[in-house]
Amino acid sequence: MISSRIRRLWNAYAPEIVVTILLILAFVISGWREPRFLDAAYLFDRSTLYTEIGLLTLSMTLIIVAGHIDLSVTSIIAFVGAIIATLYSRYGIPFWLLIPLAPVFGGFLGAVNGYFVARRNLPSLVVTLATMALYRGMAQILLGDSSLMTPPDYTGIERVTLPHTYLHTPLVIWITLCLVFAALLHRTVFGRYITVTGVNPEAALYSGVPVAQTLIRLFTLSGAMAGVCSVLLLSRLGVARYDHARGWELDVITAVVLGGTSIFGGRGTIYGSVVAFLLITIVQTGMGVAGVKAEIQVTAIGLLLLLAVLLSRLTTGRK
Amino acid sequence: MNGINGAPLLRTTGLSKSFGAVTVLEDAGVELRAGEIHAFLGENGAGKSTLAKLIAGIYRPSAGQIERNGRPVTIHNPREATELGIALIPQEPRTFPDLSAAENIFVGRLPMRSGLVDWKSLYGRAEELLHELGVALDPRQPARSLSVADRQMLELAGALSLNAEILLLDETTASLTPGEVSRLEVILRRLSAAGKSIVFIGHRMEEIFSLCDRATILRDGKIVGERMISETSPEDLLRLMVGREIGEKVVRGSVPTGKPLLEVKGLSQPPLFHDISFSIRRGEIVGLAGLVGAGRTEIACALFGLSQPTAGTILVDGKPAEIRSPRDAMGYGMALAPEDRQKQGAFLPISLWENASLSSLPRLSRRGWLKDSVSRTLTTEWVKRLSVRCREIEQPLHELSGGNQQKVVLAKWLETQPKILLLDEPTRGIDVHAKTEVHRLICELADAGMATLLISSDLPEILALSDRILVLRSGRIVREFDRSEATPEAVIAAAGVSTGLPDKPRSMVA
Amino acid sequence: MINKLFQRREAPLLIILAALVTIVCLLQPRFLSPGNLQSVLLWLPLLIIVALGEMAVILTRGIDVSVGSILGLSGMMTAMALRDYPELNIYVAALLATGIGAFLGAINGGLIAGAGTPPIVATLATLGIYRGLTFVVSSGKQVDDYQLPRNLARWSIDGPFGLSIPPYVVWIALIVAAAMHLFLTYSRTGRDWYAIGGEPDGASDRGVPVRLQTFCAYVLSGAGAGLAGLLYASRFGTVNPASIGNGFELLAIAAVVIGGTSIFGGSGTIAGVLLGCLLLGVINVALAVLNIAETWQSAVYGAVILMALLTDDAARRRLMKGARHK
Incomplete structure (x- = not known):
């Protein structure tokens, strides 16, 4: 009886189980090699470096479950940051007014992707590759090669912690949004529509699922999340630059695929993505502690992505 | 020889x-x-x-x-x-659209000479073959044209x-x-x-x-x-x-009378179908017979908002219906069980109950939040009512046989509480037993007031179930039969199978 | 004859190109000065060679986003070899660069055709891996121009017959393009790429070795990017692990898509790809000539790709409509 339940759990959630075990292993190994890893204060402090990637992982999970991809999010981060910094420093618009506008800008840029994918039936891979260049380029037009400062009192709010805890603001936002996205994917009509669109878009259309609308909303959401990341990044770095967040899409997609989301769409959990993201964070922090340069860390992330895809082939079997 | x-x-x-x-x-x-x-x-x-x-x-x-x-x-x-x-x-x-006609003939074994494709001999051999076949065709032409x-x-x-x-x-x-x-x-x-x-x-x-x-x-x-x-x-x-009897004869009640629930007037979408007019009463089953390619599926798709006809009106309950998407059609109480179950109806890797509840989610949710326990309960009821053979409703759909998959697709639509049911080949590729069960279900639904459009290539099925039969040929309705006057021979003749075929012929039943 | 010319898919591209050149000339007549022509010409060879390989991959319905990183790794390794072994013949170095690229491409091909990994995932992963390896092999240090042989730099300065326009690198690119055209026309592999992209299942049923030929496309894509790595060293003199080949995948994909190669596979011409490259090159130099900051480049490229996608989309719809009416 129990063994049959375990088998069923394994059949349904093998990738999530594997990545959880890997996370525990990574934690134990790194804690043994470097005792600082067992210090909560240190860990939470390091975590602020990766919050934006963690946030993008959540929305990218939804995108990939729907059978699509969004490579433009990192460019949206830079572009929205550039817009905000420009409006603030060149036009004197109060910064606090701009913060809530960031997700709106981002959402609009995402909706443009959504239009091309849903209404013009173009592959999201090529569309978002193009807007990746477009948005990054527009950030570059706004800022050139210079950095625009954000207000000094805004810089560093990511270091503010909840009273009596080690929890930094971005971490609190991230944990909250993890729960929100888990609910969104697994508990709402929108989430169910995303899943069935990923499983079989034609049947979804025939079943009365508003496929185009769902995709446009989804890409809008993805852009809006990039907008949120943008304000967090501005606070952390204190300046807006056109080359912010460049190359992060590799980490984000790696986390999603490692977490058991099928790159072909139709299957995935927020839990898996979160655990995989934590795993990547530990691996990267560990490499950082060991003195491995950031430029070289991408090799490890790339290898991890390959490992993830090959693992998912093994656990789900070849079709 | x-x-x-x-x-x-x-x-x-x-x-x-x-x-x-x-x-x-x-x-x-x-x-x-x-x-x-x-x-x-x-x-x-x-x-x-x-x-x-x-x-x-x-x-x-x-x-x-x-x-x-x-x-x-x-x-x-x-x-x-x-x-x-x-x-x-x-x-x-x-x-292969971008390859020449000649290459399409020889793809995978192009004639080679010292490691290079020998175009001259390729075209020559293609020309020879086409000539032998008596086809006037330039082998250099790209196939897409x-x-x-x-x-x-x-x-x-x-x-x-x-x-x-x-x-x-x-x-x-x-x-x-x-x-x-x-x-x-x-x-x-x-x-x-x-x-x-x-x-x-x-x-x-x-x-x-x-x-x-x-x-x-x-x-x-x-x-x-x-x-x-x-x-x-x-x-x-x-x-x-x-010449086969249906496994078990279904008995249709008396022919319903009354005002039509669905009326179609002059519906056209060239070149697929032209000037289609018919009506279905509450409780009536109207069969749509015709050859494959005569435009049957296309009419159902147009009614359901999957394509936009260029002319004509659709009336539901006497009022004009504006249908631009399946959503709109569902709003008028329509449901479509599509022709290609695997591609258009079923979500094979996900569970039975997620399949069955999908089209009714607006009702099975509150402010966007799913009410999955309700969905599960309702699915359990459908499984019992349609006698779907499965282990449990958590089972992924691909583990079920074709007939049972079809029942789940039907359950998905019945769950939306439709008034008008469009059935496109509802029993294609399912076994005789399941077929009988589906037939009985269709009749029960009609007796309870459902207006049904039944598209089928299965002649005995359409003859046994329909109150009226419309015969489609080359996108036009060419005949209408009452239940009493419909015989297999008459319907086949009207569909253009054994007659001289004045216009574009198509083949009967795929 | 003229009618036939206009039916070709390259025709609108040619018109856009001509219009663009005319407008820029009217706005700034010195656009056609030898100096500017030279800068267009110098800009092209790298892109052409990488784009041709990318085209092969896109013909088979795939995508290779690792070409920029392959260019980087192979360029870095070859430059280091030339620095550490000054007696190394630069033609041998060209072979070495191509070989390294082909090997890296073979890894992509193995992952995709052998292990069945989706192209975007496999090449995104190797994009990161190869980029990191560039740092590992170079220890993060750049190779300077004085460390490279003089005759390598001459490839980008002098041309044959004592003419400096066009320089050797342009000839190399044109020879590669011509070779690629012959390969696509006369080799079984080239023809099979069109078949695979047009109808993968049909191709496999008719005896086309789909996996082998898909593998070959990625090897070729890698080889092109590898050779481009050496040309990069010739063109820019210094090879810096942080910048070499960065973002090149985008330019290559842009050139291919703009050149009318369908992103749905099976269709495309060398002439189109060359025109696509030329259009990007003209845009690049036009921006500079018109005193529009270089910062506009990326945005303009993005916009041009989107427009190309929309026309591809429109062409596809027209074709499908035509097929249905038949």
């Missing part, structure tokens, strides 16, 4: 094929002889295409044996079939270039114009005279009687007879094809 000891070129014995729990072909034995054109005849789902695909290596048999020239062979894939001199020409040819008929010729030429001795033509004439059909007939006769064995799959009696030497008739996955064409009549063959 025949093989060693006068053995046939190919013989099958006890050939069977099942997909999961569904047997689509059972114990089929045929002999293909050189110089003979052999028809495989049968209704939709009778197994004739399956038999051809087994011979051509597209499917692998579940049981049985194939002998080529008296020697048993195992054919794993189409390439091995090709090596054995067997080629299948599909209805919709698979063309060719008609379906010409592209079929390329497949045929490809098969001949491989010295194929056995040619299987699967519904090849279905999408051809009369002129193209007669050109094909001339070519096939010439090939047969040259000693090829040709299998012709189709239903149009006039083609079969003008072209074929022998016919094997299939019904419900079994061979029910073999006739020499010279010794038989169309009526005899039709009787064999459709």
